[in-house]
Amino acid sequence: MIPLQDLSFFILAALILVISPGPNMIYLISKSITQGKKSGFISLMGVVCGFMFHIIMVSFGLTAVLLAVPLAYTVLKTIGTVYLLYLAYQAIKPKSKNIFEIDQNGTHDGPKKLFTIGFLTNVLNPKVAVFYLSFFPQFIKPEYGSILTQSLELGVVQVLVSFTVNFLIVLTAARVALFFNNNPAWIKVQKWFMASVLTYLAVKMAFSKAK
Template identity: 75%
Template sequence: MIPFSNLLVFSLAALILVISPGPNMLYLISRSITQGKKAGLISLAGVICGFLFHIVMVSFGLTAVLFAVPYAYDTLRILGVLYLLYLAYQAVKPNSKSIFEAPQDLPHDKPSKLFSIGFLTNVLNPKVAVFYLSFFPQFIKSEYGSVMTQSLQLGITQVLVSFTINLIIVLSASKVAVFFAKSPKWVKVQKWFMASVLMGLAFKMALSKAK
């Protein structure tokens, strides 16, 4: 089992990453703003199920890759660094939007469709798989036991962090969107803070060594 202190560090990283711009976040916010909190919660349930799908697939994949492929750890670490730098650029690139600048002209969908779109948005999002494959190995050590067990432990931790933050965002999306609309300077602060933290995580990951 992974030590609690390492899980805390991973949880912090997951916290930062879950509030970075992406299809899941934009979908949840747009539905919460245009169709209400109930629609946002149903969409969130779909997104979480998508995470669970990725976790199972990646856990089996990591177990096979880390034991069968030479230099797999370094390859995944480099992918992780590039992924974090990409997210940092996306946060501050010209004309980039705040995560709460969601479109407000979406049609209303039935609960089943809200759930399925949330699920498919996550399952078909390659960034989620890249995050798991590149980031998980940084916290996995052979002395902690089964790679699969550790992967599942990290996955469950990430899902709990993601669910908590996304739940808060769904419940407060409308109010926060209004706040950012009235205070554009805070949009820039949010973007640059996000980019700085992501670059810091990328630098830490670049200096990490194989377990």
Template identity: 65%
Template sequence: MIPIQELLLFILAALILVITPGPNMIYLISRSITQGRKAGLISLAGIITGFLFHVTMVSVGLTAVLLTIPFAYTTLKMLGVVYLLYLAFQAVNPKNQGFFEARKDLKEDNPKKLFSMGFLTSVLNPKIAVFYLSFFPQFIKPEFGSVFIQSLQLGITQMMVSFTVNFMIVISAAKISVWFGANPFWVKIQKWFMASVLTGLAVRMALDKAK
């Protein structure tokens, strides 16, 4: 099992990552605003189910790769550093769609389609697989036990963090969107804060790699 101090650091990282701009969050906010909280929650259920798919696939893959290819750990750590720096850049990229810039032209869909769209949005999002593959190895150590169990532990933790944050955002999506629309200064603060934390995590990973 992963030590509590490492798990707490992972939770902090997962919390920062879940509020970075991405198709899942933008879809949830858009759906919640256009069709209501219930639609947002059904869509969220689909997205979390998609996370479960990724976690299962990545856990099996990491177990096979990290135990059979000696340099795979270092390679994945380097990918993690590059990925976090990319996310930091995207957070402040003026061309990138803002976190609370939701679409308001979505048509109403039934619960089955809402769930399916949420699931497909999650499963077909390559950033999720890249995040798991590049980020999980930073917290997985052979001395902590089974690589597969550690991967599942991290995956379930990330899903819980993501669900909690997304649930709160779905519940208050309309109010949040209006508030940030009326206070663009805080949108910039939010973006630069996320970029700073993501860059800090990337530096930590790079230094850890060099040990």
């Protein structure tokens, strides 16, 4: 089992990263505003199932890699550092898109389509798998027990954090979009805060040592 102190830091990191604008957030906000909260919730169920798909695939793959190739930790750490710095840049790059500008002319989709698109939006997003592969190793240590168990533990925690945040987004999508459109300065604050946290995580990852 992962110690509570490490798990608490992971929860904080997962919370910061889940509020980073991406395909899932755009899709959930869009459907919640154009089709209502019920449609947003169905879409969220698809997104969550997509997370579970990635977690299962990455957990077994990560276990095999870390047990078979000691050098894999260094490789994954490097990938993770570069990836987090890339996310930090994406948050503050010039002319980055405001996700709260939603197209109100979306078509009305049925439950099956809402779920399927939510699922595929997540499964077909390579950044999700890269995130798990690059971020999980920083919290997984042999002395804490089974690598597979730790990976699944982190996955479940990340899904719970993501579900909670995205569920709140579904419930408040219309009000959140209106607030940010009326207060554009908060968009800039959010972007720079996000970039600062991601950069800190990247530096921490770069100087971490394999056990």
